[in-house]
Amino acid sequence: MSRPEHVAPPEVFYNESEAKKYLMSSRMIEIQAKLANRCLELLALPEDGGSKLLLDIGCGTGLSGDVLSESGHIWVGTDISPAMLDVALERDAEGDLFQADAGDGMFFRNGVFDGAISVSVLQWLCNADSSNVKPRKRLLVFFETLYACLYRGSRAVFQFYPENESQMELISASAMRAGFTGGIIVDYPHSTRAKKIYLCLRAGPALPVALQPKALLVGDGEHDPQQAGRQHVEFSKRRERPKKAGAGKLKKGGARGSAISKVDSIHALKERQRRQGHDVKLDSRYTGKKRSKKF
């Protein structure tokens, strides 16, 4: 099946009939909710139970936003497709909706949002639908303006479908250049069906390893909730001293292998190297492979 991004620009692909699917198809609805739930979980909002103000980028019909509302949060959604937004209105989505192109950048003051999620959108920003569109520039504008409107220390989590490894690297590198720390998380890396890729970003310095998000690692744990629950490594409360620069076993060039099959995270050290102008690739500390041996 060809990738939708190759068929037409997003505001054209997501036309009325495509938008209707989000209204009618229970499978579509279930998938959006599931992915949005996982994004929300990876946001790791403070556990004070209070309502937060969140962004949903590429909010579409508001299915992903519903997950935020159900958890008591107030959300603001942006989307480029008028047909998708019309369905959001029809569905009485609770969020504030905007018609906007994420590649033009956000339009909010500094530090006003407690977090951002985005479900199946980011790959669209790599499109060059006309010759004067520069994906690299659009990604950077997007991430820089997103970074600015996030409260310091809050997060942005994007589930997306990278077309290939270099697209994934382009997206991650743009986010890092914009000031974010974080990296890629791959849930169920060994299952073709359940495998899902998340870019987990933090608007602020990198967290100690123990506090970084972990992937779901059961090969097919989706269908065995008990297993999945057991293996889902939550954010640990335990604090760990960040590793000293140069003291680690950090490989020079970072992981160049098949990043997609691993759980990557970019650490403070890498950040420093990057700031020093080294060409540092995504690094991987938790490889899905290593852990899956246990099972």
Added chain:
Amino acid sequence: MRLLTHNFMCSPRTKAYPLRLVPAEIEMIESAYNPGFVQHVLPRIEWEPLRATALACGLGELPPSPPQDPNVDEDVWRLLHRILLDTHVKEGILVSPSGAEYTIHNSIPNMLPKTAADAEPKHVPQATDIMDE
């Protein structure tokens, strides 16, 4: 769009602030009083623009400075909840300091950059147009 979100908006690219709201239709949608959330976002609110917008929307006058103590002035906190969370702009225009205008239609502000052709609602080509090319 809630007035909370309006207070947080600025111009795309230039970040100019505030975007003056010219309301044409306001809708009140009552929500459960959430003082915790109002307290949570209050430090991020620009107070003067909020007062001006509340007046423009006919919502009454906010005090000259934001309330401090969540345990006193409950009336002000409730008014704030009503203004920030329950007041939705259905139709209207946002005007940036440099005069750029963004229309709000069906509660949705359109932030897409304007081109000369955008004076009229944009013709959205159908997928088939593209695929036939």
